[in-house]
Amino acid sequence: MTSQATLPATSVSPTARQVWTRSRGLLLAAVLVLVAAVVIAVVRSSAHHGRLDPRSADPYGSHAVAALLAERGVSTRVVTTLDAARSAAGPDTTLLVAAPDLLTRHQQSGLQQATQNSGGRTVLIAPETSAGGLAPGVSADPAPSFDWLLSPRCALPAARRAGTAHTGGVRYLTAGAHADRCYPSDGLPTLVRLPAASGSGDTVVLGAPDILYNNHLDEQGNASLALQLLGSRSHLVWYLPSLSDTSATDSGSRSFFDLLPSGWLWGTLQLFIAAALAALWRARRLGPLVPERLPVAIRASETVEGRARLYRKSRARDRAAAALRSTTRTRLAALVGIPLAQAHAPEALLPALSAHLHGDGQSRHSLLFGPPPGDDAALIALADQLDALEREVRRP
Numbered sequence: 001m002t003s004q005a006t007l008p009a010t011s012v013s014p015t016a017r018q019v020w021t022r023s024r025g026l027l028l029a030a031v032l033v034l035v036a037a038v039v040i041a042v043v044r045s046s047a048h049h050g051r052l053d054p055r056s057a058d059p060y061g062s063h064a065v066a067a068l069l070a071e072r073g074v075s076t077r078v079v080t081t082l083d084a085a086r087s088a089a090g091p092d093t094t095l096l097v098a099a100p101d102l103l104t105r106h107q108q109s110g111l112q113q114a115t116q117n118s119g120g121r122t123v124l125i126a127p128e129t130s131a132g133g134l135a136p137g138v139s140a141d142p143a144p145s146f147d148w149l150l151s152p153r154c155a156l157p158a159a160r161r162a163g164t165a166h167t168g169g170v171r172y173l174t175a176g177a178h179a180d181r182c183y184p185s186d187g188l189p190t191l192v193r194l195p196a197a198s199g200s201g202d203t204v205v206l207g208a209p210d211i212l213y214n215n216h217l218d219e220q221g222n223a224s225l226a227l228q229l230l231g232s233r234s235h236l237v238w239y240l241p242s243l244s245d246t247s248a249t250d251s252g253s254r255s256f257f258d259l260l261p262s263g264w265l266w267g268t269l270q271l272f273i274a275a276a277l278a279a280l281w282r283a284r285r286l287g288p289l290v291p292e293r294l295p296v297a298i299r300a301s302e303t304v305e306g307r308a309r310l311y312r313k314s315r316a317r318d319r320a321a322a323a324l325r326s327t328t329r330t331r332l333a334a335l336v337g338i339p340l341a342q343a344h345a346p347e348a349l350l351p352a353l354s355a356h357l358h359g360d361g362q363s364r365h366s367l368l369f370g371p372p373p374g375d376d377a378a379l380i381a382l383a384d385q386l387d388a389l390e391r392e393v394r395r396p
Contacts, residue, residue, distance in 0.1 A: 055078065077235070082110060089237075095122045097127075099241050101127060106247070107245075108130055117196065140173075154181055165220050167183040167191050167211065168183075169207040169208025169209075174192055333352075336349070367382070367385055
């Protein structure tokens with residue numbers, strides 16, 4: 001091999017235009033996903049701003065019901081911590097938990113212990129995973145109610161006076177014999193009242209928050225039902241669970257998967273299935289490999305140059321030197337008449353070379369079997385010396 005002063009300016013690195021062509025589809029998809037996420041976040045935040053907050057006058061707020069209760073002498077106080085909610089429990093207080101599913105199991109246990117014998121009323125708004133922890137004997141049915149407007153069909157006075165109301169939502173399974181089961185949908189109630197084991201207190205589980213929204217309060221019997229459920233005591237404590245509550249940091253025995261909504265788990269499973277199907281479709285290896293002629297002929301010099309550039313880019317001088325020495329030893333073995341299997345054995349190749357050449361055999365051992373070069377200049381010198389040795393052997 002001989003080193004050349006100049007090499008053709010052949011580059012295997014992709015150009016900026018090629019990189020843009022290959023990646024623009026992925027970039028466009030990422031931009032569309034980002035824009036869709038921003039739009040959904042904006043729409044949802046604007047539509048549900050101040051949800052179930054008695055201070056909010058937005059459509060999904062609950063300022064209207066708090067104002068009606070104030071006209072009837074019922075005070076409303078908003079709390080955002082578990083300690084404040086527990087200390088407020090009492091016989092003259094109604095405790096409303098706006099988002100019970102945000103409570104950890106530790107918080108649910110503490111709140112249930114504080115309210116079970118307080119003599120007051122506890123109202124839980126659409127609990128699902130937390131139903132059993134806050135209202136023992138009650139569990140949410142996996143299938144929701146598809147009926148929005150329902151009739152009472154129970155003996156609870158508040159429900160009978162209110163009549164039909166927008167209570168359709170979560171349906172509940174109950175085990176208590178003395179529980180009031182109202183507003184059934186396909187046989188399962190969407191409002192359950194559990195009387196306390198001792199005292200005059202009770203727990204009301206409401207399957208939907210619609211009767212408390214500002215934009216639905218004046219429809220059907222929503223206002224009557226809301227005022228009767230929340231106005232039975234002189235004080236109403238409105239508990240809006242907050243993630244900043246220090247008691248929420250103690251998650252008890254809940255694992256990471258317990259904190260994820262069930263929809264996220266199903267969505268992740270579907271994504272894995274879709275990825276597996278896409279990989280199977282892209283693989284297209286459902287049979288034996290079929291040899292195929294290349295559409296173009298690639299010159300050997302381009303292949304050599306491309307591999308050399310890869311070696312140089314990765315600074316693999318040891319691999320390059322090993323390839324040069326191995327190829328040279330294979331050609332020399334054929335020239336000096338030894339089997340190809342012994343071409344890479346110094347004890348077989350070097351004596352055969354000494355019979356054809358004059359000079360120091362130790363230098364040839366270092367040249368053909370020595371250590372890798374330390375820099376690029378040494379690698380080029382090695383290639384030149386190997387070429388010179390092969391030419392000398394070929395000389396008549």
